[in-house]
Amino acid sequence: MNSLAPLTGESVAGVPSTAIALPDELDLLPVDGLPRWFGRRLASLFMRFVSMEENSPSRLSTMLTPVAGYFRRDRHVHPRVDAESYRLEVTGVAGDQVFDLAALRELPFEDRVCVQECAGNGNHVMGSAGLCGQARWSGPSLATILERCGGVGDATHFAFHGLDRVPLLKRGYHYGLSLEELVEARAIIALEMNGEPLSRRHGFPARLVVPKVYSMSHVKWLGKIEGRTSPHNGIHNRLVFTNKELRGGRWVRVQARWIGLKSAINHCRRDRDGWVLTGCAWGGGAPITRVEVTTDGGATWEDAEVVRPDQHFDRDPALGAADMDGAWALFTHRWRPHPGEYLLASRVTNADGVVQRMEHDPKVRGHFNVTKVKWRRVQVPGL
Ligand SMILES: Nc1nc2c(c(=O)[nH]1)N[C@H]1C(S)=C(S)[C@@H](COP(=O)(O)O)O[C@H]1N2
Ligand SMILES: [Mo]
Secondary structure (H helix, E strand, O other): OOOEEEOOOOOEOOEOOOOOEEEOEOOOEEOOOHHHHHHHHHHHHHHHHOOEEOOOHHHOOOOOOOOOOOOEEOOOOOOOOOOOOOEEEEEOOOOOEEEEHHHHHHOOOEEEEEEEEOOOOOOOOOOOOOOEEEEEEEEOEHHHHHHHOOOOOOOOEEEEEEOOOOOOOOOOOEEEEEHHHHHHHOOEEEOEEOOEEOOHHHOOOOEEEOOOEOHHHOOOOEEEEEEEOOOOOOHHHHHHOEEEEEEOOEEEEEEOOEOOOEEEEEEEEEEOOEEEEEEEEEOOOOOEEEEEEEOOOOOOOEEOEEEOHHHHOOOOOOOOHHHHOEOOEEEEEEEOOOOEEEEEEEEEEEOOOOEOOOOOOOOEEOOOOOOOOOOEEEEEOOO
């Protein structure tokens, strides 16, 4: 995969360089999970079998992740929704309504740049942490839609139903959140991803996007928004995306929600006299203030250079601070190692003074919201 380019290509004082080739980038191998046990290729085959496709981690160090190759997670079924006959039904609110695609497109659009992350991303099975990405989503906000329905009425909770009817079960995917959570996250009904109409695999023609909340809630092929006076207790809420937490001496089931504070080194590329490590830091609900990098297995840590989303998008009139407060920050660290094997990781701190966990929280059991530091092993070749 890595292209080979001669590093010592220039000849010095007429002396031809030795034909030694160094790769443009180095493979960062996860220390946990399937890729470690079976290698990357078999791990990704296994993931496809359960309908998951990862972003290649090396692509996760730019502010916007391209649509082509963007991670995917669903239940195998990708409905082909006809734009003409598509309808979005809204029930259980002050005035029930049905929107066709033209009606949705006429509503004022808002933009959100946010991380989208599968709740199980980077857990002990999927150590590679590629089930995430960051895109710019545009469409009417959920608040606008509810306003057009005359308000929420008695609804305190909402269930979002997809049109991907699973054969036999005959029910589409569904997920529920409280009105309070949806307002806090400033959810939108996205019709566009990175300035293009949604692709079929990412939910054409409309999907829910809930910045800062794990993406099991970002229902694709959205067909119905159901206002409710009690929490939606579907299987994905109640069982599938849950952890157990020790609270007051008892293990209780909790649903995956707000993305925890995380960071990962995703890319190692060659520069003129060494290597550059890049990655991203996200979650935690407060601005990212610091990212440290260790290249010696945790013995020492150095500050990386951080670019926050508000710095990156500072001249974009369509994006206010609140439209990107669920977006990741990028970091860069120049690295000048001798040949050999190294153990790398990054560790993020946010404006609340919270630091990314080094170890898994013993009061939490389960596969979701795994925030601990992500170790990567790398082999640095000799000149
Ligand atoms: N309709 C529908 N929406 C869905 C799902 C699904 O299976 N069906 N999977 C959810 C899960 S678990 C994740 S992680 C995200 C993944 O979004 P993506 O496939 O666009 O990356 O979609 C969510 N929305
Ligand atoms: Mo997911």
